Amino acid sequence: MQSDLPKIVKDFLVYLTTIxxxxxxxxxxxxxDITLFLRFxxxxxxxxxxxxxxEISIKDITIDFIKEVSLEDMHLFLEYCEMERNNSAxxxxxxxxxxxxxxxxxxxxxxMLDENPAEELETPKIGKKKPIYMDQQEAEKFIAGIRKNKHYYRNYSMIMFFLNLGIRVSELCSLNITSVQDNLLxxxxxxxxxxxxFLNxxxxVSLYKYMEKERQYIQGSTTNEALFLSQKGTRLTRQTVAKIIKKINQDSGLNKEKLTPHKxxxxxxxxxxxxxADIRSLQHILGHTSVSTTQIYTHVEDKEIRGVIESNPFNLLV
Known part of the structure:
Protein backbone atom coordinates (compact mmCIF):
# COMPACT_ATOMS: atom_id res chain seq x y z
CA MET A 1 0.00 0.00 0.00
CA GLN A 2 2.95 2.34 0.63
CA SER A 3 3.54 2.86 -3.12
CA ASP A 4 -0.03 4.15 -3.52
CA LEU A 5 0.31 6.75 -0.79
CA PRO A 6 0.91 10.43 -1.50
CA LYS A 7 4.28 11.67 -0.26
CA ILE A 8 2.71 13.84 2.41
CA VAL A 9 1.14 10.77 4.03
CA LYS A 10 4.38 8.80 3.77
CA ASP A 11 6.24 11.65 5.48
CA PHE A 12 3.70 11.67 8.30
CA LEU A 13 4.04 7.91 8.85
CA VAL A 14 7.83 8.21 9.01
CA TYR A 15 7.41 11.03 11.55
CA LEU A 16 5.21 8.77 13.68
CA THR A 17 7.85 6.06 14.03
CA THR A 18 11.12 8.00 13.98
CA ILE A 19 10.11 11.05 16.01
CA ASP A 33 -7.41 5.33 8.78
CA ILE A 34 -5.91 8.14 6.68
CA THR A 35 -6.16 6.08 3.50
CA LEU A 36 -9.83 5.33 4.17
CA PHE A 37 -10.53 8.99 4.94
CA LEU A 38 -8.91 10.26 1.74
CA ARG A 39 -10.67 7.63 -0.35
CA PHE A 40 -13.95 8.66 1.26
CA GLU A 55 -10.48 0.52 -5.28
CA ILE A 56 -10.02 4.30 -5.17
CA SER A 57 -6.45 5.54 -5.65
CA ILE A 58 -5.15 8.37 -3.48
CA LYS A 59 -1.58 8.57 -4.80
CA ASP A 60 -2.24 11.83 -6.69
CA ILE A 61 -3.66 13.71 -3.72
CA THR A 62 -1.84 16.98 -3.05
CA ILE A 63 -1.74 19.48 -0.21
CA ASP A 64 -4.13 21.68 -2.20
CA PHE A 65 -6.74 18.92 -1.97
CA ILE A 66 -6.17 18.53 1.77
CA LYS A 67 -6.44 22.28 2.33
CA GLU A 68 -10.07 22.05 1.27
CA VAL A 69 -10.95 19.52 3.99
CA SER A 70 -13.41 20.85 6.56
CA LEU A 71 -14.58 19.79 10.00
CA GLU A 72 -17.91 18.82 8.41
CA ASP A 73 -16.06 16.42 6.08
CA MET A 74 -14.68 14.65 9.14
CA HIS A 75 -18.09 14.47 10.79
CA LEU A 76 -19.50 12.96 7.59
CA PHE A 77 -16.64 10.46 7.47
CA LEU A 78 -17.23 9.33 11.06
CA GLU A 79 -20.94 9.00 10.33
CA TYR A 80 -20.09 6.82 7.33
CA CYS A 81 -17.84 4.67 9.54
CA GLU A 82 -20.65 4.21 12.04
CA MET A 83 -23.60 3.71 9.70
CA GLU A 84 -22.02 1.95 6.72
CA ARG A 85 -19.01 0.17 8.24
CA ASN A 86 -20.58 -0.55 11.64
CA ASN A 87 -17.54 0.82 13.46
CA SER A 88 -17.82 0.88 17.23
CA ALA A 89 -17.30 4.04 19.27
CA MET A 112 1.44 23.47 5.24
CA LEU A 113 -1.92 24.61 6.60
CA ASP A 114 -3.04 28.00 7.86
CA GLU A 115 -5.86 26.43 9.86
CA ASN A 116 -6.28 23.02 11.43
CA PRO A 117 -9.78 21.74 10.57
CA ALA A 118 -9.45 18.87 13.04
CA GLU A 119 -8.74 21.15 16.01
CA GLU A 120 -12.39 21.16 17.06
CA LEU A 121 -13.03 17.54 16.14
CA GLU A 122 -14.59 15.80 19.13
CA THR A 123 -13.83 12.20 19.97
CA PRO A 124 -16.87 9.88 20.06
CA LYS A 125 -17.78 9.10 23.63
CA ILE A 126 -16.79 5.63 24.75
CA GLY A 127 -18.71 3.95 27.52
CA LYS A 128 -16.45 2.65 30.26
CA LYS A 129 -16.30 -1.12 30.20
CA LYS A 130 -15.58 -3.17 33.26
CA PRO A 131 -12.31 -5.00 32.60
CA ILE A 132 -12.49 -8.77 32.21
CA TYR A 133 -10.15 -10.53 34.60
CA MET A 134 -9.75 -13.65 36.73
CA ASP A 135 -10.01 -13.65 40.48
CA GLN A 136 -7.39 -15.50 42.56
CA GLN A 137 -9.26 -18.81 42.53
CA GLU A 138 -9.85 -18.69 38.78
CA ALA A 139 -6.22 -17.78 38.13
CA GLU A 140 -5.03 -20.78 40.14
CA LYS A 141 -7.35 -23.06 38.18
CA PHE A 142 -6.03 -21.55 34.95
CA ILE A 143 -2.41 -22.17 36.00
CA ALA A 144 -3.26 -25.77 36.87
CA GLY A 145 -4.50 -26.20 33.30
CA ILE A 146 -1.02 -25.80 31.78
CA ARG A 147 -0.46 -29.22 30.22
CA LYS A 148 2.80 -30.99 30.98
CA ASN A 149 3.79 -31.31 27.33
CA LYS A 150 7.13 -30.51 25.66
CA HIS A 151 6.48 -26.79 26.05
CA TYR A 152 5.27 -26.94 29.64
CA TYR A 153 8.24 -25.07 31.14
CA ARG A 154 8.08 -22.31 28.53
CA ASN A 155 4.32 -21.88 28.85
CA TYR A 156 4.46 -21.94 32.64
CA SER A 157 7.20 -19.32 32.70
CA MET A 158 5.27 -17.07 30.31
CA ILE A 159 2.15 -17.31 32.47
CA MET A 160 4.23 -16.39 35.53
CA PHE A 161 5.50 -13.32 33.69
CA PHE A 162 1.97 -12.33 32.70
CA LEU A 163 0.43 -12.81 36.13
CA ASN A 164 3.29 -11.53 38.27
CA LEU A 165 4.49 -8.61 36.13
CA GLY A 166 1.37 -7.55 34.22
CA ILE A 167 3.49 -7.54 31.08
CA ARG A 168 2.01 -6.80 27.64
CA VAL A 169 2.03 -9.64 25.09
CA SER A 170 4.08 -7.52 22.65
CA GLU A 171 6.59 -6.87 25.44
CA LEU A 172 6.84 -10.56 26.30
CA CYS A 173 7.42 -11.52 22.65
CA SER A 174 10.17 -8.92 22.28
CA LEU A 175 12.12 -10.09 25.35
CA ASN A 176 15.68 -11.27 24.71
CA ILE A 177 17.98 -13.37 26.87
CA THR A 178 19.91 -10.17 27.63
CA SER A 179 16.68 -8.58 28.92
CA VAL A 180 17.23 -10.52 32.15
CA GLN A 181 19.96 -9.26 34.46
CA ASP A 182 20.00 -11.18 37.74
CA ASN A 183 16.55 -10.52 39.24
CA LEU A 184 15.81 -7.53 37.01
CA LEU A 185 13.91 -7.50 33.73
CA PHE A 198 11.91 -6.84 39.58
CA LEU A 199 11.50 -10.56 38.99
CA ASN A 200 9.99 -12.30 41.99
CA VAL A 205 12.37 -20.14 39.31
CA SER A 206 10.08 -20.76 36.34
CA LEU A 207 12.52 -19.02 34.00
CA TYR A 208 15.46 -21.07 35.34
CA LYS A 209 13.58 -24.33 34.77
CA TYR A 210 12.61 -23.28 31.24
CA MET A 211 16.20 -22.37 30.38
CA GLU A 212 17.62 -25.57 31.88
CA LYS A 213 15.01 -28.12 30.87
CA GLU A 214 13.64 -26.84 27.59
CA ARG A 215 15.14 -23.84 25.85
CA GLN A 216 18.67 -25.19 25.41
CA TYR A 217 17.29 -28.23 23.58
CA ILE A 218 15.33 -26.22 20.99
CA GLN A 219 16.90 -26.10 17.54
CA GLY A 220 18.53 -22.72 16.94
CA SER A 221 18.52 -21.74 20.61
CA THR A 222 22.20 -20.83 20.53
CA THR A 223 21.80 -18.37 17.68
CA ASN A 224 18.39 -16.81 18.45
CA GLU A 225 18.49 -14.08 21.09
CA ALA A 226 14.74 -14.26 21.82
CA LEU A 227 13.96 -15.39 25.37
CA PHE A 228 10.83 -17.39 24.57
CA LEU A 229 11.16 -19.60 21.50
CA SER A 230 8.73 -21.53 19.35
CA GLN A 231 9.17 -25.19 18.53
CA LYS A 232 11.03 -24.15 15.37
CA GLY A 233 13.44 -22.00 17.32
CA THR A 234 11.92 -18.69 16.24
CA ARG A 235 10.64 -15.75 18.29
CA LEU A 236 7.05 -16.22 19.43
CA THR A 237 4.41 -13.99 17.84
CA ARG A 238 1.48 -12.31 19.56
CA GLN A 239 -0.89 -14.59 17.67
CA THR A 240 0.91 -17.73 18.84
CA VAL A 241 0.85 -16.62 22.47
CA ALA A 242 -2.87 -15.86 22.16
CA LYS A 243 -3.46 -19.43 20.92
CA ILE A 244 -1.47 -20.82 23.85
CA ILE A 245 -3.60 -18.83 26.33
CA LYS A 246 -6.78 -20.01 24.62
CA LYS A 247 -5.65 -23.66 24.81
CA ILE A 248 -4.77 -23.39 28.52
CA ASN A 249 -8.15 -21.76 29.19
CA GLN A 250 -9.86 -24.74 27.57
CA ASP A 251 -7.64 -27.43 29.10
CA SER A 252 -8.12 -26.00 32.58
CA GLY A 253 -11.89 -26.32 32.31
CA LEU A 254 -12.17 -22.68 33.31
CA ASN A 255 -13.36 -21.57 29.87
CA LYS A 256 -13.28 -17.93 30.88
CA GLU A 257 -15.03 -15.88 28.23
CA LYS A 258 -12.78 -13.72 26.02
CA LEU A 259 -9.64 -14.60 27.97
CA THR A 260 -6.70 -13.11 26.07
CA PRO A 261 -3.09 -12.26 26.99
CA HIS A 262 -4.26 -8.71 27.70
CA LYS A 263 -6.86 -10.07 30.15
CA ALA A 277 -0.11 -2.26 45.68
CA ASP A 278 -0.32 1.54 45.46
CA ILE A 279 -1.35 3.23 42.24
CA ARG A 280 2.07 4.79 41.53
CA SER A 281 3.90 1.48 41.88
CA LEU A 282 1.38 -0.16 39.58
CA GLN A 283 1.84 2.64 37.06
CA HIS A 284 5.57 1.87 36.86
CA ILE A 285 5.13 -1.91 36.78
CA LEU A 286 2.56 -1.72 33.98
CA GLY A 287 4.47 0.93 32.04
CA HIS A 288 1.65 3.48 31.85
CA THR A 289 2.50 7.05 30.90
CA SER A 290 -0.58 8.37 32.69
CA VAL A 291 -1.86 7.28 36.10
CA SER A 292 -5.40 7.66 34.75
CA THR A 293 -4.75 4.62 32.54
CA THR A 294 -3.64 2.62 35.56
CA GLN A 295 -6.84 3.51 37.38
CA ILE A 296 -8.81 1.47 34.84
CA TYR A 297 -7.21 -1.61 36.37
CA THR A 298 -7.96 -0.66 39.97
CA HIS A 299 -11.68 -1.33 39.87
CA VAL A 300 -13.18 -3.07 42.90
CA GLU A 301 -16.30 -5.15 43.19
CA ASP A 302 -19.57 -3.62 44.39
CA LYS A 303 -19.62 -6.00 47.37
CA GLU A 304 -16.16 -4.76 48.41
CA ILE A 305 -17.26 -1.15 48.16
CA ARG A 306 -20.34 -1.95 50.24
CA GLY A 307 -18.14 -3.74 52.77
CA VAL A 308 -15.98 -0.61 53.20
CA ILE A 309 -19.05 1.55 53.80
CA GLU A 310 -20.56 -0.98 56.21
CA SER A 311 -17.27 -1.07 58.16
CA ASN A 312 -17.14 2.71 58.58
CA PRO A 313 -16.83 3.37 62.35
CA PHE A 314 -19.61 5.92 62.20
CA ASN A 315 -21.94 3.18 60.96
CA LEU A 316 -21.48 1.44 64.32
CA LEU A 317 -22.98 4.40 66.16
CA VAL A 318 -26.48 3.65 64.88
Missing part, protein backbone atom coordinates in the same frame (compact mmCIF):
# COMPACT_ATOMS: atom_id res chain seq x y z
CA UNK A 20 7.02 10.08 18.00
CA UNK A 21 8.26 6.54 18.66
CA UNK A 22 5.03 4.85 17.61
CA UNK A 23 5.11 1.11 16.98
CA UNK A 24 4.80 -0.36 13.49
CA UNK A 25 1.41 -1.73 14.47
CA UNK A 26 0.17 1.75 15.42
CA UNK A 27 1.68 3.17 12.23
CA UNK A 28 -0.28 0.66 10.15
CA UNK A 29 -3.50 1.67 11.94
CA UNK A 30 -2.83 5.34 11.18
CA UNK A 31 -2.07 4.48 7.57
CA UNK A 32 -5.32 2.54 7.23
CA UNK A 41 -13.35 12.31 0.35
CA UNK A 42 -12.64 11.41 -3.28
CA UNK A 43 -15.73 9.19 -3.44
CA UNK A 44 -17.97 11.96 -2.09
CA UNK A 45 -16.47 14.67 -4.28
CA UNK A 46 -16.71 12.63 -7.47
CA UNK A 47 -19.97 10.83 -6.62
CA UNK A 48 -18.30 7.40 -6.82
CA UNK A 49 -19.76 4.11 -5.64
CA UNK A 50 -18.92 4.05 -1.94
CA UNK A 51 -19.16 0.25 -1.99
CA UNK A 52 -15.99 0.22 -4.12
CA UNK A 53 -14.09 2.57 -1.84
CA UNK A 54 -11.11 0.21 -1.53
CA UNK A 90 -13.81 2.78 20.13
CA UNK A 91 -12.87 2.36 16.46
CA UNK A 92 -14.33 5.73 15.52
CA UNK A 93 -12.47 7.35 18.41
CA UNK A 94 -9.23 5.93 17.01
CA UNK A 95 -10.02 7.33 13.58
CA UNK A 96 -10.76 10.74 15.08
CA UNK A 97 -7.45 10.62 16.95
CA UNK A 98 -5.67 9.74 13.70
CA UNK A 99 -7.17 12.72 11.89
CA UNK A 100 -6.35 15.09 14.73
CA UNK A 101 -2.75 13.87 14.77
CA UNK A 102 -2.40 14.09 10.97
CA UNK A 103 -3.71 17.63 10.65
CA UNK A 104 -1.80 18.79 13.71
CA UNK A 105 1.36 17.54 11.99
CA UNK A 106 0.51 19.33 8.74
CA UNK A 107 -0.10 22.65 10.47
CA UNK A 108 2.33 22.54 13.38
CA UNK A 109 5.30 20.60 12.05
CA UNK A 110 5.15 21.16 8.30
CA UNK A 111 3.49 24.60 8.23
CA UNK A 186 14.40 -4.74 31.17
CA UNK A 187 11.19 -4.26 29.21
CA UNK A 188 10.71 -2.25 26.01
CA UNK A 189 7.15 -0.93 26.12
CA UNK A 190 4.97 1.27 23.95
CA UNK A 191 6.80 4.02 22.11
CA UNK A 192 10.09 2.15 22.72
CA UNK A 193 10.02 3.32 26.34
CA UNK A 194 12.19 1.16 28.57
CA UNK A 195 11.38 0.25 32.14
CA UNK A 196 12.95 -2.09 34.65
CA UNK A 197 10.89 -4.39 36.87
CA UNK A 201 10.66 -15.91 42.97
CA UNK A 202 7.86 -17.31 40.82
CA UNK A 203 9.36 -15.65 37.73
CA UNK A 204 13.01 -16.49 38.42
CA UNK A 264 -4.00 -11.75 32.03
CA UNK A 265 -2.52 -8.25 32.36
CA UNK A 266 -5.82 -7.05 33.80
CA UNK A 267 -5.81 -10.01 36.19
CA UNK A 268 -2.28 -9.29 37.38
CA UNK A 269 -2.94 -5.59 37.96
CA UNK A 270 -6.24 -6.22 39.73
CA UNK A 271 -4.84 -8.85 42.09
CA UNK A 272 -1.77 -6.71 42.86
CA UNK A 273 -4.01 -3.75 43.66
CA UNK A 274 -6.29 -5.84 45.87
CA UNK A 275 -3.18 -7.16 47.63
CA UNK A 276 -2.14 -3.64 48.61
Missing amino acids: KGKSLRTRKEYEY LIAVENDLDIAKIN VTRARKAATLKSFFKYLKGKRR HVIGKGNKERTV KACT LRHTSATIMYKSG
Whole structure:
Protein backbone atom coordinates (compact mmCIF):
# COMPACT_ATOMS: atom_id res chain seq x y z
CA MET A 1 0.00 0.00 0.00
CA GLN A 2 2.95 2.34 0.63
CA SER A 3 3.54 2.86 -3.12
CA ASP A 4 -0.03 4.15 -3.52
CA LEU A 5 0.31 6.75 -0.79
CA PRO A 6 0.91 10.43 -1.50
CA LYS A 7 4.28 11.67 -0.26
CA ILE A 8 2.71 13.84 2.41
CA VAL A 9 1.14 10.77 4.03
CA LYS A 10 4.38 8.80 3.77
CA ASP A 11 6.24 11.65 5.48
CA PHE A 12 3.70 11.67 8.30
CA LEU A 13 4.04 7.91 8.85
CA VAL A 14 7.83 8.21 9.01
CA TYR A 15 7.41 11.03 11.55
CA LEU A 16 5.21 8.77 13.68
CA THR A 17 7.85 6.06 14.03
CA THR A 18 11.12 8.00 13.98
CA ILE A 19 10.11 11.05 16.01
CA LYS A 20 7.02 10.08 18.00
CA GLY A 21 8.26 6.54 18.66
CA LYS A 22 5.03 4.85 17.61
CA SER A 23 5.11 1.11 16.98
CA LEU A 24 4.80 -0.36 13.49
CA ARG A 25 1.41 -1.73 14.47
CA THR A 26 0.17 1.75 15.42
CA ARG A 27 1.68 3.17 12.23
CA LYS A 28 -0.28 0.66 10.15
CA GLU A 29 -3.50 1.67 11.94
CA TYR A 30 -2.83 5.34 11.18
CA GLU A 31 -2.07 4.48 7.57
CA TYR A 32 -5.32 2.54 7.23
CA ASP A 33 -7.41 5.33 8.78
CA ILE A 34 -5.91 8.14 6.68
CA THR A 35 -6.16 6.08 3.50
CA LEU A 36 -9.83 5.33 4.17
CA PHE A 37 -10.53 8.99 4.94
CA LEU A 38 -8.91 10.26 1.74
CA ARG A 39 -10.67 7.63 -0.35
CA PHE A 40 -13.95 8.66 1.26
CA LEU A 41 -13.35 12.31 0.35
CA ILE A 42 -12.64 11.41 -3.28
CA ALA A 43 -15.73 9.19 -3.44
CA VAL A 44 -17.97 11.96 -2.09
CA GLU A 45 -16.47 14.67 -4.28
CA ASN A 46 -16.71 12.63 -7.47
CA ASP A 47 -19.97 10.83 -6.62
CA LEU A 48 -18.30 7.40 -6.82
CA ASP A 49 -19.76 4.11 -5.64
CA ILE A 50 -18.92 4.05 -1.94
CA ALA A 51 -19.16 0.25 -1.99
CA LYS A 52 -15.99 0.22 -4.12
CA ILE A 53 -14.09 2.57 -1.84
CA ASN A 54 -11.11 0.21 -1.53
CA GLU A 55 -10.48 0.52 -5.28
CA ILE A 56 -10.02 4.30 -5.17
CA SER A 57 -6.45 5.54 -5.65
CA ILE A 58 -5.15 8.37 -3.48
CA LYS A 59 -1.58 8.57 -4.80
CA ASP A 60 -2.24 11.83 -6.69
CA ILE A 61 -3.66 13.71 -3.72
CA THR A 62 -1.84 16.98 -3.05
CA ILE A 63 -1.74 19.48 -0.21
CA ASP A 64 -4.13 21.68 -2.20
CA PHE A 65 -6.74 18.92 -1.97
CA ILE A 66 -6.17 18.53 1.77
CA LYS A 67 -6.44 22.28 2.33
CA GLU A 68 -10.07 22.05 1.27
CA VAL A 69 -10.95 19.52 3.99
CA SER A 70 -13.41 20.85 6.56
CA LEU A 71 -14.58 19.79 10.00
CA GLU A 72 -17.91 18.82 8.41
CA ASP A 73 -16.06 16.42 6.08
CA MET A 74 -14.68 14.65 9.14
CA HIS A 75 -18.09 14.47 10.79
CA LEU A 76 -19.50 12.96 7.59
CA PHE A 77 -16.64 10.46 7.47
CA LEU A 78 -17.23 9.33 11.06
CA GLU A 79 -20.94 9.00 10.33
CA TYR A 80 -20.09 6.82 7.33
CA CYS A 81 -17.84 4.67 9.54
CA GLU A 82 -20.65 4.21 12.04
CA MET A 83 -23.60 3.71 9.70
CA GLU A 84 -22.02 1.95 6.72
CA ARG A 85 -19.01 0.17 8.24
CA ASN A 86 -20.58 -0.55 11.64
CA ASN A 87 -17.54 0.82 13.46
CA SER A 88 -17.82 0.88 17.23
CA ALA A 89 -17.30 4.04 19.27
CA VAL A 90 -13.81 2.78 20.13
CA THR A 91 -12.87 2.36 16.46
CA ARG A 92 -14.33 5.73 15.52
CA ALA A 93 -12.47 7.35 18.41
CA ARG A 94 -9.23 5.93 17.01
CA LYS A 95 -10.02 7.33 13.58
CA ALA A 96 -10.76 10.74 15.08
CA ALA A 97 -7.45 10.62 16.95
CA THR A 98 -5.67 9.74 13.70
CA LEU A 99 -7.17 12.72 11.89
CA LYS A 100 -6.35 15.09 14.73
CA SER A 101 -2.75 13.87 14.77
CA PHE A 102 -2.40 14.09 10.97
CA PHE A 103 -3.71 17.63 10.65
CA LYS A 104 -1.80 18.79 13.71
CA TYR A 105 1.36 17.54 11.99
CA LEU A 106 0.51 19.33 8.74
CA LYS A 107 -0.10 22.65 10.47
CA GLY A 108 2.33 22.54 13.38
CA LYS A 109 5.30 20.60 12.05
CA ARG A 110 5.15 21.16 8.30
CA ARG A 111 3.49 24.60 8.23
CA MET A 112 1.44 23.47 5.24
CA LEU A 113 -1.92 24.61 6.60
CA ASP A 114 -3.04 28.00 7.86
CA GLU A 115 -5.86 26.43 9.86
CA ASN A 116 -6.28 23.02 11.43
CA PRO A 117 -9.78 21.74 10.57
CA ALA A 118 -9.45 18.87 13.04
CA GLU A 119 -8.74 21.15 16.01
CA GLU A 120 -12.39 21.16 17.06
CA LEU A 121 -13.03 17.54 16.14
CA GLU A 122 -14.59 15.80 19.13
CA THR A 123 -13.83 12.20 19.97
CA PRO A 124 -16.87 9.88 20.06
CA LYS A 125 -17.78 9.10 23.63
CA ILE A 126 -16.79 5.63 24.75
CA GLY A 127 -18.71 3.95 27.52
CA LYS A 128 -16.45 2.65 30.26
CA LYS A 129 -16.30 -1.12 30.20
CA LYS A 130 -15.58 -3.17 33.26
CA PRO A 131 -12.31 -5.00 32.60
CA ILE A 132 -12.49 -8.77 32.21
CA TYR A 133 -10.15 -10.53 34.60
CA MET A 134 -9.75 -13.65 36.73
CA ASP A 135 -10.01 -13.65 40.48
CA GLN A 136 -7.39 -15.50 42.56
CA GLN A 137 -9.26 -18.81 42.53
CA GLU A 138 -9.85 -18.69 38.78
CA ALA A 139 -6.22 -17.78 38.13
CA GLU A 140 -5.03 -20.78 40.14
CA LYS A 141 -7.35 -23.06 38.18
CA PHE A 142 -6.03 -21.55 34.95
CA ILE A 143 -2.41 -22.17 36.00
CA ALA A 144 -3.26 -25.77 36.87
CA GLY A 145 -4.50 -26.20 33.30
CA ILE A 146 -1.02 -25.80 31.78
CA ARG A 147 -0.46 -29.22 30.22
CA LYS A 148 2.80 -30.99 30.98
CA ASN A 149 3.79 -31.31 27.33
CA LYS A 150 7.13 -30.51 25.66
CA HIS A 151 6.48 -26.79 26.05
CA TYR A 152 5.27 -26.94 29.64
CA TYR A 153 8.24 -25.07 31.14
CA ARG A 154 8.08 -22.31 28.53
CA ASN A 155 4.32 -21.88 28.85
CA TYR A 156 4.46 -21.94 32.64
CA SER A 157 7.20 -19.32 32.70
CA MET A 158 5.27 -17.07 30.31
CA ILE A 159 2.15 -17.31 32.47
CA MET A 160 4.23 -16.39 35.53
CA PHE A 161 5.50 -13.32 33.69
CA PHE A 162 1.97 -12.33 32.70
CA LEU A 163 0.43 -12.81 36.13
CA ASN A 164 3.29 -11.53 38.27
CA LEU A 165 4.49 -8.61 36.13
CA GLY A 166 1.37 -7.55 34.22
CA ILE A 167 3.49 -7.54 31.08
CA ARG A 168 2.01 -6.80 27.64
CA VAL A 169 2.03 -9.64 25.09
CA SER A 170 4.08 -7.52 22.65
CA GLU A 171 6.59 -6.87 25.44
CA LEU A 172 6.84 -10.56 26.30
CA CYS A 173 7.42 -11.52 22.65
CA SER A 174 10.17 -8.92 22.28
CA LEU A 175 12.12 -10.09 25.35
CA ASN A 176 15.68 -11.27 24.71
CA ILE A 177 17.98 -13.37 26.87
CA THR A 178 19.91 -10.17 27.63
CA SER A 179 16.68 -8.58 28.92
CA VAL A 180 17.23 -10.52 32.15
CA GLN A 181 19.96 -9.26 34.46
CA ASP A 182 20.00 -11.18 37.74
CA ASN A 183 16.55 -10.52 39.24
CA LEU A 184 15.81 -7.53 37.01
CA LEU A 185 13.91 -7.50 33.73
CA HIS A 186 14.40 -4.74 31.17
CA VAL A 187 11.19 -4.26 29.21
CA ILE A 188 10.71 -2.25 26.01
CA GLY A 189 7.15 -0.93 26.12
CA LYS A 190 4.97 1.27 23.95
CA GLY A 191 6.80 4.02 22.11
CA ASN A 192 10.09 2.15 22.72
CA LYS A 193 10.02 3.32 26.34
CA GLU A 194 12.19 1.16 28.57
CA ARG A 195 11.38 0.25 32.14
CA THR A 196 12.95 -2.09 34.65
CA VAL A 197 10.89 -4.39 36.87
CA PHE A 198 11.91 -6.84 39.58
CA LEU A 199 11.50 -10.56 38.99
CA ASN A 200 9.99 -12.30 41.99
CA LYS A 201 10.66 -15.91 42.97
CA ALA A 202 7.86 -17.31 40.82
CA CYS A 203 9.36 -15.65 37.73
CA THR A 204 13.01 -16.49 38.42
CA VAL A 205 12.37 -20.14 39.31
CA SER A 206 10.08 -20.76 36.34
CA LEU A 207 12.52 -19.02 34.00
CA TYR A 208 15.46 -21.07 35.34
CA LYS A 209 13.58 -24.33 34.77
CA TYR A 210 12.61 -23.28 31.24
CA MET A 211 16.20 -22.37 30.38
CA GLU A 212 17.62 -25.57 31.88
CA LYS A 213 15.01 -28.12 30.87
CA GLU A 214 13.64 -26.84 27.59
CA ARG A 215 15.14 -23.84 25.85
CA GLN A 216 18.67 -25.19 25.41
CA TYR A 217 17.29 -28.23 23.58
CA ILE A 218 15.33 -26.22 20.99
CA GLN A 219 16.90 -26.10 17.54
CA GLY A 220 18.53 -22.72 16.94
CA SER A 221 18.52 -21.74 20.61
CA THR A 222 22.20 -20.83 20.53
CA THR A 223 21.80 -18.37 17.68
CA ASN A 224 18.39 -16.81 18.45
CA GLU A 225 18.49 -14.08 21.09
CA ALA A 226 14.74 -14.26 21.82
CA LEU A 227 13.96 -15.39 25.37
CA PHE A 228 10.83 -17.39 24.57
CA LEU A 229 11.16 -19.60 21.50
CA SER A 230 8.73 -21.53 19.35
CA GLN A 231 9.17 -25.19 18.53
CA LYS A 232 11.03 -24.15 15.37
CA GLY A 233 13.44 -22.00 17.32
CA THR A 234 11.92 -18.69 16.24
CA ARG A 235 10.64 -15.75 18.29
CA LEU A 236 7.05 -16.22 19.43
CA THR A 237 4.41 -13.99 17.84
CA ARG A 238 1.48 -12.31 19.56
CA GLN A 239 -0.89 -14.59 17.67
CA THR A 240 0.91 -17.73 18.84
CA VAL A 241 0.85 -16.62 22.47
CA ALA A 242 -2.87 -15.86 22.16
CA LYS A 243 -3.46 -19.43 20.92
CA ILE A 244 -1.47 -20.82 23.85
CA ILE A 245 -3.60 -18.83 26.33
CA LYS A 246 -6.78 -20.01 24.62
CA LYS A 247 -5.65 -23.66 24.81
CA ILE A 248 -4.77 -23.39 28.52
CA ASN A 249 -8.15 -21.76 29.19
CA GLN A 250 -9.86 -24.74 27.57
CA ASP A 251 -7.64 -27.43 29.10
CA SER A 252 -8.12 -26.00 32.58
CA GLY A 253 -11.89 -26.32 32.31
CA LEU A 254 -12.17 -22.68 33.31
CA ASN A 255 -13.36 -21.57 29.87
CA LYS A 256 -13.28 -17.93 30.88
CA GLU A 257 -15.03 -15.88 28.23
CA LYS A 258 -12.78 -13.72 26.02
CA LEU A 259 -9.64 -14.60 27.97
CA THR A 260 -6.70 -13.11 26.07
CA PRO A 261 -3.09 -12.26 26.99
CA HIS A 262 -4.26 -8.71 27.70
CA LYS A 263 -6.86 -10.07 30.15
CA LEU A 264 -4.00 -11.75 32.03
CA ARG A 265 -2.52 -8.25 32.36
CA HIS A 266 -5.82 -7.05 33.80
CA THR A 267 -5.81 -10.01 36.19
CA SER A 268 -2.28 -9.29 37.38
CA ALA A 269 -2.94 -5.59 37.96
CA THR A 270 -6.24 -6.22 39.73
CA ILE A 271 -4.84 -8.85 42.09
CA MET A 272 -1.77 -6.71 42.86
CA TYR A 273 -4.01 -3.75 43.66
CA LYS A 274 -6.29 -5.84 45.87
CA SER A 275 -3.18 -7.16 47.63
CA GLY A 276 -2.14 -3.64 48.61
CA ALA A 277 -0.11 -2.26 45.68
CA ASP A 278 -0.32 1.54 45.46
CA ILE A 279 -1.35 3.23 42.24
CA ARG A 280 2.07 4.79 41.53
CA SER A 281 3.90 1.48 41.88
CA LEU A 282 1.38 -0.16 39.58
CA GLN A 283 1.84 2.64 37.06
CA HIS A 284 5.57 1.87 36.86
CA ILE A 285 5.13 -1.91 36.78
CA LEU A 286 2.56 -1.72 33.98
CA GLY A 287 4.47 0.93 32.04
CA HIS A 288 1.65 3.48 31.85
CA THR A 289 2.50 7.05 30.90
CA SER A 290 -0.58 8.37 32.69
CA VAL A 291 -1.86 7.28 36.10
CA SER A 292 -5.40 7.66 34.75
CA THR A 293 -4.75 4.62 32.54
CA THR A 294 -3.64 2.62 35.56
CA GLN A 295 -6.84 3.51 37.38
CA ILE A 296 -8.81 1.47 34.84
CA TYR A 297 -7.21 -1.61 36.37
CA THR A 298 -7.96 -0.66 39.97
CA HIS A 299 -11.68 -1.33 39.87
CA VAL A 300 -13.18 -3.07 42.90
CA GLU A 301 -16.30 -5.15 43.19
CA ASP A 302 -19.57 -3.62 44.39
CA LYS A 303 -19.62 -6.00 47.37
CA GLU A 304 -16.16 -4.76 48.41
CA ILE A 305 -17.26 -1.15 48.16
CA ARG A 306 -20.34 -1.95 50.24
CA GLY A 307 -18.14 -3.74 52.77
CA VAL A 308 -15.98 -0.61 53.20
CA ILE A 309 -19.05 1.55 53.80
CA GLU A 310 -20.56 -0.98 56.21
CA SER A 311 -17.27 -1.07 58.16
CA ASN A 312 -17.14 2.71 58.58
CA PRO A 313 -16.83 3.37 62.35
CA PHE A 314 -19.61 5.92 62.20
CA ASN A 315 -21.94 3.18 60.96
CA LEU A 316 -21.48 1.44 64.32
CA LEU A 317 -22.98 4.40 66.16
CA VAL A 318 -26.48 3.65 64.88
